Amino acid sequence: MSFTLLSSPLQGFTDFRFRNAADEFFGGINAWYAPYIRLQGRQEIKNSYQRDLLPENNHVPHLIPQVMTNSAEEFLFVAGYVQGLGYTELNLNLGCPYPMVTKRGLGSGLLKNKERINDLLTRVSSESDISISLKMRLGYEDSHEILDLLPILEKHIIKNIVLHPRLGKQLYKGKADLEMFKKCIENTSHNICYNGDIDSAAKFRELKDRFPTIQSWALGRGLIANPFLAQMIQSDNDQLPNDWIDQFSRFHDTLFRGYDEALSGPKHILIKMQSFWEYFSLLFSNPHKTYKRIKKAKNVKVYHEAVRINLEGEGDEIQ
Numbered sequence: 001m002s003f004t005l006l007s008s009p010l011q012g013f014t015d016f017r018f019r020n021a022a023d024e025f026f027g028g029i030n031a032w033y034a035p036y037i038r039l040q041g042r043q044e045i046k047n048s049y050q051r052d053l054l055p056e057n058n059h060v061p062h063l064i065p066q067v068m069t070n071s072a073e074e075f076l077f078v079a080g081y082v083q084g085l086g087y088t089e090l091n092l093n094l095g096c097p098y099p100m101v102t103k104r105g106l107g108s109g110l111l112k113n114k115e116r117i118n119d120l121l122t123r124v125s126s127e128s129d130i131s132i133s134l135k136m137r138l139g140y141e142d143s144h145e146i147l148d149l150l151p152i153l154e155k156h157i158i159k160n161i162v163l164h165p166r167l168g169k170q171l172y173k174g175k176a177d178l179e180m181f182k183k184c185i186e187n188t189s190h191n192i193c194y195n196g197d198i199d200s201a202a203k204f205r206e207l208k209d210r211f212p213t214i215q216s217w218a219l220g221r222g223l224i225a226n227p228f229l230a231q232m233i234q235s236d237n238d239q240l241p242n243d244w245i246d247q248f249s250r251f252h253d254t255l256f257r258g259y260d261e262a263l264s265g266p267k268h269i270l271i272k273m274q275s276f277w278e279y280f281s282l283l284f285s286n287p288h289k290t291y292k293r294i295k296k297a298k299n300v301k302v303y304h305e306a307v308r309i310n311l312e313g314e315g316d317e318i319q
């Protein structure tokens with residue numbers, strides 16, 4: 001059975017520079033969701049969001065913007081903006097678990113408010129012709145929230161629902177609730193995409209065997225930790241390519257150059273790259289040591305030296 005691989009967005013990581021570099025070097029992702037846009041009360045799109053979506057900055061085959069809001073007005077405003085750039089779909093974030101967001105009735109904090117979701121979808125679909133898709137968790141407090149919401153979603157035209165089967169209050173702890181995921185797919189006629197904890201081709205196969213009707217799969221943290229992952233899943237290969245260190249090194253340098261041009265001052269680029277290594281280090285045989293070496297770097301020169309030692313050390317391990 002053929003399948004579609006999507007990139008599940010990570011704010012602060014999967015911006016256009018990462019997307020372009022990952023697509024150029026590794027490929028394998030059929031469509032990318034952009035990290036959310038949030039208006040925070042103002043009817044204007046921040047420059048950083050604009051830059052991330054401008055078609056001239058994006059070279060991936062298919063990009064889908066996302067918005068985090070509980071207001072039909074805001075959704076419509078962002079829909080108008082992204083349509084002006086040529087996008088035909090807008091994804092609504094009903095998944096973000098962080099209390100700063102959920103306390104304001106946004107992200108997974110909106111899931112318990114099914115009437116508000118219903119009103120938002122009703123108004124948005126009557127006033128805009130943009131395709132709407134959803135990104136959701138099972139609920140914030142408990143999974144009755146999604147079970148109560150699914151019948152309401154049946155009344156709406158929704159392109160697809162990317163479902164991460166955890167509760168908001170779990171953040172990223174505990175296991176994804178695969179039993180509840182199954183219950184959800186049995187209780188909806190919408191097209192459901194699975195998202196959560198796919199970090200290897202083997203894990204993907206296991207999930208695909210368990211949910212044979214699911215056709216699209218979204219990779220989040222796993223794709224940053226291992227940018228080869230989509231390619232490996234597409235070719236059903238459990239091994240990294242023989243020259244992965246070389247490929248990874250070129251990918252890393254492209255990312256570095258991109259952020260170096262964009263960010264002001266060495267401190268910012270250092271912080272940015274160090275945050276990537278929290279994930280990248282998982283690709284290495286000793287993640288803890290690999291990450292610690294990078295974290296210890298106090299300037300860009302030492303950082304480059306740490307990257308070199310990490311890559312060479314890994315080369316030695318392989319031989």
Ligand SMILES: Cc1cc2nc3c(=O)[nH]c(=O)nc-3n(C[C@H](O)[C@H](O)[C@H](O)COP(=O)(O)O)c2cc1C
Binds near residue numbers: 011036095198219221
């Ligand atoms: C740092 C971070 C930022 C995230 N930003 C977003 C976001 O902007 N929009 C979104 O829908 N999900 C966001 N997510 C959630 C991921 O897209 C994904 O749903 C989640 O990590 C579970 O999938 P995974 O186990 O494959 O990572 C974020 C997750 C993390 C860890």
